Structure formats: C-alpha cells, structure tokens
Amino acid sequence: MPRQGGAFGLGYSGMGNLSMDQKVPLSADAEGVLRITGSRVTLDSIIHQFRTGATAEQIQEDFPSVTLADIYAVIAYYLQHSQEVEKYFVEQSQRSSDTRQELEGKLKTDGVRQMLKQRRAQASG
Numbered sequence: 001m002p003r004q005g006g007a008f009g010l011g012y013s014g015m016g017n018l019s020m021d022q023k024v025p026l027s028a029d030a031e032g033v034l035r036i037t038g039s040r041v042t043l044d045s046i047i048h049q050f051r052t053g054a055t056a057e058q059i060q061e062d063f064p065s066v067t068l069a070d071i072y073a074v075i076a077y078y079l080q081h082s083q084e085v086e087k088y089f090v091e092q093s094q095r096s097s098d099t100r101q102e103l104e105g106k107l108k109t110d111g112v113r114q115m116l117k118q119r120r121a122q123a124s125g
Contacts, residue, residue, distance in 0.1 A: 024077045025070040033092065036074065039065045044089065046074050
C-alpha cells in the first residue's frame with residue numbers, strides 16, 4: 001500500500017494528538033506595551049535584534065529570562081504578521097513621542113536645556 005502524503009509531506013496520514021494551534025507568548029501591559037509573557041522583555045527588543053541579524057540563540061543570550069521557544073514563537077509571529085507589528089511599532093513610537101512632549105511641557109525644561117548647552121560650550125571652548 002503506498003504511503004499517503006499527509007501532514008508536512010512526511011507520509012503521516014493522521015493528525016493524532018498534534019495541536020495545530022500555536023500560542024504567541026505576548027501580553028500587553030497597562031500602557032499597551034507588548035512584552036514576552038512572564039518577563040519584562042518587549043516585543044520591540046526581540047524584533048530589533050532579529051532585524052539586525054541576531055539569531056534566536058544570540059537574542060536569548062541577551063535576554064536569558066526568555067525561553068528559546070518563546071523567542072522563536074515571537075519571531076514566527078512577526079514574520080507572519082509583519083504589517084500589523086510594524087503598525088504597532090509606529091503607534092508605540094508616536095505614543096512615546098507624545099508622552100515625551102507632554103512631560104517636557106509640564107517640566108518646563110527649556111531653561112535647563114539652555115544651561116546645559118552653555119556648559120557644554122564652555123567645556124569644549
């Protein structure tokens with residue numbers, strides 16, 4: 001009897017107990033920042049390193065609190081949903097910029113900035 005193609009082309013004809021659902025280990029914190037579930041490591045941190053050429057193993061060296069499986073799952077999610085993730089990154093950047101401007105407006109940092117510029121000029125001149 002010939003082998004059937006089945007799942008993954010491996011001649012496996014039944015799904016048995018294999019789960020076809022993959023959970024993404026991401027959770028949003030109170031500010032809406034996506035973090036690797038159970039850690040303080042952000043999605044941005046993992047994907048930034050991935051985009052600069054780091055392997056999952058190299059990323060784990062920098063973030064040992066995150067499992068290798070979670071890193072691979074997050075990278076796979078990014079690759080499958082890159083447009084949505086990039087949109088999230090843009091939105092996060094805008095929120096960060098808005099918050100920075102709001103805080104600077106409340107703190108009235110103009111005088112401090114001017115003083116720092118003068119000190120730098122005096123130190124280098």
